[in-house]
Amino acid sequence: MSTTTESPTDAGTRTVVVVGHGMVGHRFVEALRSRDTESTWKVVVLSEEAEAAYDRVGLSSYIGTWDRASLALGGNTYDGDDLVDLRLGTRAEHVDRDARTVTTSSGELIAYDSLVLATGSHPFVPPVPGHDSAGCFVYRTLDDLDGIRTAAEAAIERAAAKGREANGLVVGGGLLGLEAANALRLLGLTPHVVEFAPRLMPLQVDDGGGAVLEGLISSLGVQVHTGAGTSSIAAQDDGRLAVELSDGTALLTDLVVFSAGVRPSDGVARAAGLDVGERGGVVTDLTCRTNDENVWAVGEVAAVEGRCYGLVAPGYTMAEVVADRLLGGEATFPGADLSTKLKLLGVDVASFGDAMATTPGALEIVHTDATKGTYAKVVVSDDAKTLLGGILVGDASAYTTLKAYVGREVPGDPGALVSPAGAELGADALPDDAVICSCNNVTKGSICSAIADGSCDLAAIKGCTNAGTTCGGCLPTVKKLLVDSGVELSKALCEHFEQSRAELFEIVASTGIRTFSALVARHGTGTGCEICKPTVASILASTSSDHVLDGEQAALQDSNDHFLANLQKNGTYSVVPRMPGGEVTADQLIVIGQLAKDFGLYVKVTGGQRIDLFGARVEQLPAIWQRLVDVGMESGQAYGKSLRTVKSCVGSSWCRYGVQDSVGMAVDLEHRYRGLRSPHKIKFGVSGCARECAEARGKDVGVIATDRGWNLYVCGNGGQTPAHARLLASDLDDETLVRYIDRFLMFYVRTADRLQRTAPWLDALEGGLDHLRAVVCEDSLGIADDLEAAMGRHVEGYRDEWKAVLDDPEKLSRFVSFVNAPEEADPTVAFDESGPRKVPVLLGLPTVREKV
Amino acid sequence: MTTLITAVGNISVEEGTRSTVRNAVRPGILPAPGAKLWVPACLVGRLVPGRGVAVLLPGGAQAAVFLLPNGMIYAIENLDPYSGAAVLSRGLTGDRTGEPTVASPLLKQVFSLRTGAALDDPCVTLPTYAVRVQHGTVKVGVPLP
Incomplete structure (x- = not known):
């Protein structure tokens, strides 16, 4: 030794x-x-x-x-x-x-x-002839996926040149095989799945469940071959692979993925x-x-x-x-629960306990619904009292609760467990030793005691029990236990995030997570909604200079940010050219007028010193932007949770009372902060003297000239609950003014709640205006440099968002009314010009009246 | 071992072996039965995961087709019943307790992508369409009379 x-x-x-x-x-x-x-x-x-x-x-x-x-x-x-x-x-x-x-x-x-x-x-690769040909892959590591991606992209190009579709074949119809099939589908290939057993997922589901599963998966465009082995693979001259199956089927495929088990x-x-x-x-x-x-x-x-x-x-x-x-302990391996619950190609599949009813005398109760494509089976003991196991396909929402009952006596009629009309078993009905999180073996009892010990949100429970930290499938049940215990989850953004907007901002800033999918996977649940997606989009936009329609961010933008214009009630858009300080040249006005004429747009001057052009169809937006770009203008945000306008009076250059150049300052400020995404809209005003003609004290940031510089007012809002802006600092020179506004805006962007404008934000801020002044003017938190640097990056990274769409053919291609008829205008859009002003007419009349 | 089978839809109640289960559920699984005209919408790659597109159907109807990040593709009526505007394809997708959803971009009413039901309004359900992906092309199934 x-x-x-x-x-x-x-x-x-x-x-x-x-x-x-x-x-x-x-x-x-x-x-x-x-x-x-x-x-x-x-x-x-x-x-x-x-x-x-x-x-x-x-x-x-x-x-x-x-x-x-x-x-x-x-x-x-x-x-x-x-x-x-x-x-x-x-x-x-x-x-x-x-x-x-x-x-x-x-x-x-x-x-x-x-x-x-x-x-x-x-991965086990069956020793069929040709298994090592180029174009054969396994599905195990990130590198494997990179390889499959490269081959798939090449295959699609090759196939397109020949005018055929690209396809891929997966050997193995178990859970990994179906995952691989979905991967091929997402990469744009038509997937084939070959499974030797007579059904898909033979280890998890029975024949009945397998049949429902096959039906669901075939309807998603996956070609399923069950009861067939792979006999040979041969490379062809055109780069494809000829695959022969044991049932005599011959297939030509662009790539093969082996997913036939592991060793x-x-x-x-x-x-x-x-x-x-x-x-x-x-x-x-x-x-x-x-x-x-x-x-x-x-x-x-x-x-x-x-x-x-x-x-x-x-x-x-x-x-x-x-x-x-x-460490000297005495632990032993207690055996394992082989229950599984997964979503394959969007189809729920779960299998738990004695799913195949191998226990002597076991009874099976099956419920299938062909219209919904669901299959549910529970296996009970011969006296129909004890739940032994089950299989769920198509809808596995009952999985966590059912599984916790395995080995226990079922309250009431066991048939009710799989019948939609049957009583649902609630988490409150579960005994304390029922396992809620099977990945980490956490019982209801330990979760409840964590709650009793003061864990009052999902994050805290995850932290102290590990429940829900692996697959996350039990989180709805954990949340239910929290709610049942009377804990208030008030700061949760929505059902997908337990965090507030400010907490999510901190998470994004500190972890560097740059996609919604990663954020929701690691810090939330589910797939998001119309509340959290735009919120995260705003946070991502506030923390980088990516285009708001880049990559995955395109799927997060709310109505207006989605098409970079204001969606109006009939589905058309209005365009508001940027006009900082309300300053416009005669030539620009002519271009705007000509635009309105050529596209038949209704014109109205806004409250923010701009001109609004109404009634543009989605496919007309790029042409309108191009005309603005051609004369050196850009469209502007009259939408979105972002800087809207900087309004100004004419100031000292023309006004006999003016003491500072308010127009010049307004133009500079709008150019500095344009495009900035924030928790809610932000408006500015700049007045050239104490007469305050720009109504700057009604704005989030109000700048009012003094004979020695500028007074900075903050947190004024119009809207439902108007609030006057409050004096933050006096007699500032230009540079200090801008620095303070940088800090103020970034501090607001980082800490405010979703849709919280600056006035209610200040109300809720601990320490109120004094604290805000300490942070902005005296750097009491030591974050001023950081705030300024963040704003510096925003200013540096600003691009004309509308022109960026014109320059990107892929983004541009989304601006059509119909994906299958890009030249067609939406036939439901029409206008009535017989009255004093042009108004939209709804051809598709509302069939539901909103309740008042 | 005994197998009890209960079923709804067009499947009759049967008692028997597992093989009858298999035979019983095979036909009529999604998409719903009936002949369809399959209208090509676009290549799968044209869809942005999490977003929708509008598809013009023969006769002037419109479908809103959505690709979700998990790979599911759904199609529902594009006309928003609350506004009368053809805008649902421009809504944000997501889920409500696991049910895949889209929210109208106008006034944010939420609809199930699976069933077309308005989730906060039991009286409203939108038509849904079958979808298939064939040779990489997304197709919308319009029921034939």
Whole structure:
């Protein structure tokens, strides 16, 4: 044996080497580091992938965002923890169990006291002829997905040149296979799925559920071939692959993805002479210890008492067991719940307990609804009292509650559990030891006691129980428990985010998350709504200079920001050319007049010293903007939660009372802050003397000239509850004025609630105007530089948003009334010009009157 | 082992083995039965996940077709019944407790994309259309008389 000892009296720090940095490896490191309060272990992590641990369960969400950071697991680089040494892109080549060393791919020799194998598994590629042809892929890592993406894009181009469709074939119709099929579909290929078993997802669902699933999935355009194997793959001259199936079907496909199961990656363990199972996997006892007392195995590579588990939840349990054991604990692996609930191509599938009714005497109760495409089955004991398991396809909303009842007596008629008319089991009916979060094995009792101990939002419960931190499927139930306990969730933005807007702003600013999908995946639930999407869009726009219609942001913009103009009641738009300070040349006025004439637009002068042009159809907007761009003008925000206008009086250059150049200042301020997104609209006014002709004190930012400079007023609002702006600072020179406004605006943008204008924001601000003055004028929070820098980036990054659309053919192509008839005008748009002014006429009359 | 089967829709109540379950549910699964004219809308790649497009149908009707980030494609009537304007394709999508939704861009009434129902107004339900993706082209199914 080696010279080191594991005696707890040993004063030195011991070393544990973790081979593999997947979800389970990372969980092990976290578990060990959080419990090892005495710092008795130093951790060296070897990761073959160049990427630190990421959410492999959510691999498919990489598609579309192509943002690796959005899948990163929290804390996966162990920044600031000196006891963890993470080596990315480093393979463990060889283990010498006698010397207790690991040789890495970089040739280094690392000594260990304990070794934890978390090498996971690799996809099984059936040895059919041609399986290694170019164009054949597996579906396991981010790199795999990048490869599939490149091949798919090339295939689409190749197919388009030949005037045919591009397609892809997935070998394997299990859950990963269907995920892969969806991936191909999202990449623009027509997917085929080949499954050897007579139904899809043979491990999770029965024939009835499989039939409903196949129906749902076929209707989404996926070609399903069940009961067929893949016989051969042959590369063709045109770059495609000819695939022959065992049922005689011959297919030509652009690429093949193998998703026919996984095999434990036990190569290093085998070479080191550790015991492996018949079908692979490093054999361990219930403590996850291998036949070498210093070597442990966790996750998919472990065969605990000979059995491998392909799910993340049992892997997490193993990681916890080993962490506990290394610290002298007595934990054992309690077995695993193989229940699954997933959404595949938008179709809910869940399977739990004894789903296949293998228990002797078990009864099945099935409810299918062909019109809705749902299948629900519960399996109960022979006396119809105890729930044993079940399968849900098409609608799995009852999953969490049903699963918690497995092994328990069901209240009332078990048939009611799957009948839509039946009574729904509420979370309150569950016993305390019912497991709510099965990924992390959290019971209703522990969640309720966390609530009783003062956890009053989802984040706090996640933090102290780990519930809902993996798949998140139980979060609605957790939230229900919170609400039932009487906790108020008042600051929640909407049902998808428990955070307030200001908290989300902080999250975006501190984590650097740049997409809604990543934000909702990591800090929210569900897919968003008309409340949180525009809010997040605003935060993203306030924190960068991306175009508001760039990438995923295009899907977040509310009505007006979506088409960069004001949506009016009949579906047409109004365009308001930017006119800072109300200043306009005769030539510009002529262009605007000519525009109105050529496009038949109704013209009205606004309250913000601009000209509004009404009645443009969506496909006319780019042409109108082009005409403005041609004469050096741009359209403007008369919409959106953003800077609207800077109104001014004529000021000292013409007015005999004026003491400062208010028009010049207004023009400068509008140019500085144009395009700035904020919690609500922002309006400015600049007056050239104390007579205040620009009504600046009714504005969010009011600037009034004095004979020594400018007085700055803030937080004035019109609207339902008018408020006069209040004096923030006096007699400022131009530069200080601008600096204070920078700080004021950014502070508001960061801390206000959604749709909270500046007056109510100031009312709610702790410390009120004095606090605001301290922050803006005296930098009491030490954030002034930061606020100014943020505004500097906004000013620097400003581009004419409308011209940017004209310059981008892809964005431009969205400006049509009909995607299938881009030349057609919307036939429901019409106007009546017989009266004193042109008005819209609704051809599609409202069929519902809004209740007054 | 006994199997009890209850069913609604066009499936009759049966008792029997699993194979009858399979036979019973096969026909008539989504999309709803009936002959359809499949109107090509656009290539899948033309859809922005989370957003909609309007499709002009033969006879002048309009469908609003949405691609959700999870890959589901839905089509409902484009005419907003509350305003009479053909704008629903320009609404924001999302979900309400898991139900996929779109909100009218005018006054923000929320509709289920699955059923067309107005979620805050039990009296209002919009027509929905079947959708299929064929050779990369999204098609809207208009029921034939």
